[in-house]
Amino acid sequence: MADSKSTSSAGIPVGVDLALWERATPAQQEVLRRIAVQRERLRARAAAHAQARALASTQETRVRPDAPLVERIVSFTRLHPIAVAAAGAAAVVVGPRKLFRLGSVLLPWILKLQQKSRS
Structure with missing residues (x-):
């Protein structure tokens, strides 16, 4: 269920404390994996919003007289x-x-x- 970007080669989600992961039960590991996926999704969403704001701020701020x-x-x-x-x-x-x-x-x-x- 985890996405390949949010999982390391050892199967541990990126951003999860290794000691916490090793002590966790399989059910807890699934929850930690879901949390890691959600955090990655939120980071990507924030980056997309930041990119959209940057793009909007670079747009032209005047009315072109030759435009339709x-x-x-x-x-x-x-x-x-x-x-x-x-x-x-x-x-x-x-x-x-x-x-x-x-x-x-x-x-x-x-x-x-x-x-x-x-x-």
């Missing part, structure tokens, strides 16, 4: 969560009718600006 619109929106949301939450709260307060009316005015204007910036 969806990527720019996601980047902006990650960088400014409070501003996005405030905009969402304002949208709820304003209501759907006024938002649709505002969108019908702003959308053609935004599309026109995007066409000018591409040319």
Whole structure:
């Protein structure tokens, strides 16, 4: 049941006190083996979390202007969560009718600006 990484060549789990292992009954040795496997799993999990945190901290912390619109929106949301939450709260307060009316005015204007910036 023990994994080959957590067991030495003598069959003793890595990290278990040799004197304790020798005095233990077979049932106790099984428990010690399970503890060693679990500790190894927890170490691997902690290492994976540390690696994920390191990777996240090295990611770009700005919005690329040449990125697709969806990527720019996601980047902006990650960088400014409070501003996005405030905009969402304002949208709820304003209501759907006024938002649709505002969108019908702003959308053609935004599309026109995007066409000018591409040319």
